[in-house]
Amino acid sequence: MADVVIVGAGPAGAALAYLLSRRGIGVTLLERQSDFARELRGEVLMPSGIDAFEQMGLGEAFRALPMARPRRLGVHLNGRFVQHLELPDFVETAPHIVSQPAMLEMRIARAGAFPSFRFLRGQSAAELLARHAAQMGCSCETAARSARTS
Numbered sequence: 001m002a003d004v005v006i007v008g009a010g011p012a013g014a015a016l017a018y019l020l021s022r023r024g025i026g027v028t029l030l031e032r033q034s035d036f037a038r039e040l041r042g043e044v045l046m047p048s049g050i051d052a053f054e055q056m057g058l059g060e061a062f063r064a065l066p067m068a069r070p071r072r073l074g075v076h077l078n079g080r081f082v083q084h085l086e087l088p089d090f091v092e093t094a095p096h097i098v099s100q101p102a103m104l105e106m107r108i109a110r111a112g113a114f115p116s117f118r119f120l121r122g123q124s125a126a127e128l129l130a131r132h133a134a135q136m137g138c139s140c141e142t143a144a145r146s147a148r149t150s
């Protein structure tokens with residue numbers, strides 16, 4: 001049985017799952033989507049986000065992900081081009097554009113190296129609770145579906 005159940009394998013849930021699993025804490029991570037590309041997230045990572053990977057001991061794995069570093073940004077106002085902005089050419093301040101699905105899969109793969117970690121993909125917490133409630137003779141409804149027993 002898990003010590004901790006985390007609902008949602010977004011950046012926060014996946015990072016927490018990795019950090020707890022690394023300490024030998026039993027973690028079950030639930031993610032309702034079967035594919036990370038189905039959840040819309042931005043892909044611009046600022047230096048503080050990159051530093052978080054370093055602090056978690058995942059700096060090397062992070063640098064191996066598919067990413068781009070823009071050198072120049074175009075500013076548009078009301079659909080009209082205004083000007084280009086040159087970005088500083090050193091890593092400390094430059095944002096990175098990183099594939100979010102790849103970043104999440106990496107964290108989960110790293111957590112999966114620990115035997116105390118379990119990942120349930122395509123599993124909604126609400127549906128799981130409704131199923132368990134139904135098994136115990138309760139009747140409840142979620143937005144997604146209803147589960148009833150008499």
Ligand SMILES: Cc1cc2nc3c(=O)[nH]c(=O)nc-3n(C[C@H](O)[C@H](O)[C@H](O)COP(=O)(O)OP(=O)(O)OC[C@H]3O[C@@H](n4cnc5c(N)ncnc54)[C@H](O)[C@@H]3O)c2cc1C
Binds near residue numbers: 008010043
């Ligand atoms: C359009 C857009 C653009 C953005 N651009 C950027 C950007 O460029 N840079 C940046 O740093 N941030 C950006 N953000 C913000 C960034 O996406 C969030 O800060 C970040 O995703 C929050 O992470 P999280 O783990 O807290 O939550 P989420 O990323 O929302 O993850 C929550 C996860 O929980 C799952 N979930 C929810 N309910 C259940 C349930 N009942 N059962 C199981 N699983 C469940 C969801 O499927 C999801 O995967 C953007 C956000 C949006 C919407």
